[in-house]
Amino acid sequence: MATKIVLVGAGSAQFGYGTLGDIFQSTTLYGSEIVLLDINPAALAVTEKTARDFIAHEDLPFIISATTDRREALRGAEFVIISIEVGDRFALWDLDWQIPQQYGIQQVYGENGGPGGLFHSLRIIPPILDICADIADICPQAWVFNYSNPMSRICTTVHRRFPELNFVGMCHEIASLERYLPEMLGTSFDNLSLRAGGLNHFSVLLEARYKDSGEDAYADVRAKAPDYFSRLPGYSDILAYTRIHGKVLETEGATERAALGGRDSAWEWSDRTLFKEILQKFNYLPITSDSHFGEYIRWASEVSDHRGILDFYTFYRNYLGHVQPSIELKMKERVVAIMEGIINDSGYEEAAVNIPNRGFIKQLPEFIAVEVPAIIDRKGIHGIPVEVPSGIAGLLCNQIGIHDLTAEAILNGSRDLVIQALLVDSVNDKCRAIPELVDVMISRQSPWLDYLK
Structure with missing residues (x-):
C-alpha cells in the first residue's frame, strides 16, 4: 500500500x-x-x-x-x-x-x-x-x-x-555544524561524531570526537572557534553584498564565504557577539547565532550584535519577498x-528532534519539549539522553515557567495567565505596565488573540 x-x-x-x-x-x-x-x-x-x-x-x-x-x-x-x-x-x-x-x-x-x-x-x-x-x-x-x-x-x-x-x-x-566544523577543524564532516542538546534555538554542542582516531575534538573546537568565528561573514556582510550587486543570495541559514568572494567579515564576530560570550564564559559552542540564542537571555541585549540581527531581519524579509522557489x-x-x-x-541516529523530555536532559521537567539526538527505527523516534553542564542547564531552566504558563494560557484562554507568563519570563524586567501591554497586543492582534479573556 x-x-x-x-x-x-x-x-x-x-x-x-x-x-x-x-x-x-x-x-x-x-x-x-x-x-x-x-x-x-x-x-x-x-x-x-x-x-x-x-x-x-x-x-x-x-x-x-x-x-x-x-x-x-x-x-x-x-x-x-x-x-x-x-x-x-x-x-x-x-x-x-x-x-x-x-x-x-x-x-x-x-x-x-x-x-x-x-x-x-x-x-x-x-x-x-x-x-x-x-x-x-x-x-x-x-x-x-x-x-x-x-x-x-x-x-x-x-x-x-x-x-x-x-x-x-x-x-x-x-545543520550549521556541518557547514562550519569541517572547515574549522580541517576534517570531513563524516569523520566527526557530534551530539548537541538543549531547547530549540537554545542548544549547544555537547560532544565532539574524531571518528578515525577516537580522540576528543572539543579541545580543538574551543581553541579554533574564536579565530574562525571572529572573521566569518555574517548577515550584515550579506545584506551589504545584495545591495551593492542587486542579487539576493541563497543563504537560508548559511553564511558562506564563497558566496561573498571569499572575503572575511567587515565586522568582528558578525552575528555572534553574544555567541562569543557563551563560548568564552560557559565554554560551550552555541548551535545558532545571536538573533535566536539571545531571545532567551535577559542580558543578551547588552552584548548581542544588534546590527547583525537587524540586517538579518531585513535580508530575510527581502529574501522571502524576492526569491522564486522551485522544486x-x-x-x-x-x-x-x-x-x-x-x-x-x-536504527540510525538523527542529530536533533524536538520531543517531550523523558529524562533526556535531567535538569528539565518531563513536560517541556527538548531538542536532543534520537535513534530512528520502525517503532519511531527514541530520544538519546545527553549530559548538559550546570551553567548551560541554568540558562535552560529559566524557560521552565514560561513554557508551562504559555501552554496553560492557551489551553485555558486566559489573559491573566498571559500576564503571569510575562512576569515569570526572565527576559522581562517590568511589572506595572504588563497588563496594559497584554491588552494592547490582544487588541492589535485581533482576531487571533480574541480567545484570551
Whole structure:
C-alpha cells in the first residue's frame, strides 16, 4: 500500500516546493500519495500544478492531490508535515518585536523567546491544536512533524493537550555544524561524531570526537572557534553584498564565504557577539547565532550584535519577498530521512528532534519539549539522553515557567495567565505596565488573540 503524506500549509511555495523536492528525491517513498492541504485555494492550486508538472517532466512515481478539506486530507495519513503561519507574518512579527520594546522590554528579536515569542505562540498554537485534534480523531497513529515556530512552545503545548500524539518538532539550525566544523577543524564532516542538546534555538554542542582516531575534538573546537568565528561573514556582510550587486543570495541559514568572494567579515564576530560570550564564559559552542540564542537571555541585549540581527531581519524579509522557489531533487531538510528511517527500520541516529523530555536532559521537567539526538527505527523516534553542564542547564531552566504558563494560557484562554507568563519570563524586567501591554497586543492582534479573556 502506498505511503500517504499530508503537507499542511502547502500553499506556501517556500514550504511546499522545498518539501516536495525532499520527498521526490527519495526512492524509499516512490509510489507515495502526497496530499497538499491549505486554506488558500488559489495558492494551493499553484503548488498542485507545479508538483504535477514536475513529476510528469521527471517521470516520477508519485500521486498528487490537493484539498482545502482537512479531515478528508488526513484520512489514512501515515505522515503529516505542518508548516503554517497566521495573518500577515511580518506585520505581526513587527508588533511582537516593537510593542514590548515600547514598554521598555529589551528583547533582541521577538520570534521564539521573550515577549515576542509568547505572542507568536498565542497566535499560532491554537490553529495547530485544531489540526492536531483532527489528526488525533482521524489518523492517531500518524507521525506528525512540525516546522512552525516557536518550536519548543508549540511542541510543549501540543503534547500537553494530546499526550499520545506522535508529534515531533524539526529545525535546520543543527545543520550549521556541518557547514562550519569541517572547515574549522580541517576534517570531513563524516569523520566527526557530534551530539548537541538543549531547547530549540537554545542548544549547544555537547560532544565532539574524531571518528578515525577516537580522540576528543572539543579541545580543538574551543581553541579554533574564536579565530574562525571572529572573521566569518555574517548577515550584515550579506545584506551589504545584495545591495551593492542587486542579487539576493541563497543563504537560508548559511553564511558562506564563497558566496561573498571569499572575503572575511567587515565586522568582528558578525552575528555572534553574544555567541562569543557563551563560548568564552560557559565554554560551550552555541548551535545558532545571536538573533535566536539571545531571545532567551535577559542580558543578551547588552552584548548581542544588534546590527547583525537587524540586517538579518531585513535580508530575510527581502529574501522571502524576492526569491522564486522551485522544486529540486535534493534533500534540504531532515524530515524525509526520518520517514525513511521509520519505513526501513534503519536504527540510525538523527542529530536533533524536538520531543517531550523523558529524562533526556535531567535538569528539565518531563513536560517541556527538548531538542536532543534520537535513534530512528520502525517503532519511531527514541530520544538519546545527553549530559548538559550546570551553567548551560541554568540558562535552560529559566524557560521552565514560561513554557508551562504559555501552554496553560492557551489551553485555558486566559489573559491573566498571559500576564503571569510575562512576569515569570526572565527576559522581562517590568511589572506595572504588563497588563496594559497584554491588552494592547490582544487588541492589535485581533482576531487571533480574541480567545484570551
